[in-house]
Amino acid sequence: MQESEAADEKLYDLSLTGEGISVTQKISQVIAYRVVAVLMGGASASAVGSHAGRAATVASTGGAALPTTIGQSLREYMDSVGAKRNPEKILAIAKYLTDNENRNVNRGEVKAEFRGAAEPVPGNYLRDFRWAVQVGWLAEDRQSRGYYYVTSAGDDALRDKFSSEIRKRTKIGMGGRRRRRRRTGSTTSTVHEQNPE
Numbered sequence: 001m002q003e004s005e006a007a008d009e010k011l012y013d014l015s016l017t018g019e020g021i022s023v024t025q026k027i028s029q030v031i032a033y034r035v036v037a038v039l040m041g042g043a044s045a046s047a048v049g050s051h052a053g054r055a056a057t058v059a060s061t062g063g064a065a066l067p068t069t070i071g072q073s074l075r076e077y078m079d080s081v082g083a084k085r086n087p088e089k090i091l092a093i094a095k096y097l098t099d100n101e102n103r104n105v106n107r108g109e110v111k112a113e114f115r116g117a118a119e120p121v122p123g124n125y126l127r128d129f130r131w132a133v134q135v136g137w138l139a140e141d142r143q144s145r146g147y148y149y150v151t152s153a154g155d156d157a158l159r160d161k162f163s164s165e166i167r168k169r170t171k172i173g174m175g176g177r178r179r180r181r182r183r184t185g186s187t188t189s190t191v192h193e194q195n196p197e
Helices: 003-008 029-039 045-061 074-081 086-101 107-116 125-134 152-159 164-169
Strands: 011-018 021-028 138-140 147-150 178-184 187-193
Touching: 011 029, 021 029, 074 086, 086 107, 086 125, 086 138, 086 147, 086 152, 107 125, 125 138, 147 152
Parallel strands: none
Antiparallel strands: 011 021, 138 147, 178 187
16 A cells, blocks of 8 residues: 555544453544444344454454455465465465455365465465365364365464464474385386475
8 A cells, every 4th residue: 555545544433342342443444334334234243253253352352453454455465474385375365355255265266366466376276275274274164065264273373474483383294205106117216295385
């Protein structure tokens, strides 16, 4: 966002108080419209439920706010959270889509967004997507098979910008390189398979 655009952006005061929650914050016009839409019944409670519960927990504990994707391009968002490894990029794309569309996403939708972010599609996309699920960043919606949401652990990883501790803790691999022998005629060659980037 250009400096002049940021200065011209309208800000609104949001205040929410109740049992265990006390939040007073300035919000952008886009978010203000979303809040009004939810209050007026324009968005379903289930669409915002997972984010609302997490946001309430963060507010009541005084934790850092979740990173917002509203008003950013996908490329800007991926850069802002420091997504480097393929599963991190998958998580960032899933978060971007769920925040901007208030719904869960499927693997194909996430894969399709790599091009829009000027990123190459991972060579082994399904493996990398499964990795994001296996480390607990994404989970399948039990009500809608094939659709995924970003978990609290995924939100934490994004908020912490994939810190070295998170990267160490979520490293899933095969102990470095795995050797697989391929037989071609009378010779045998060794193929090295890398861990996901």
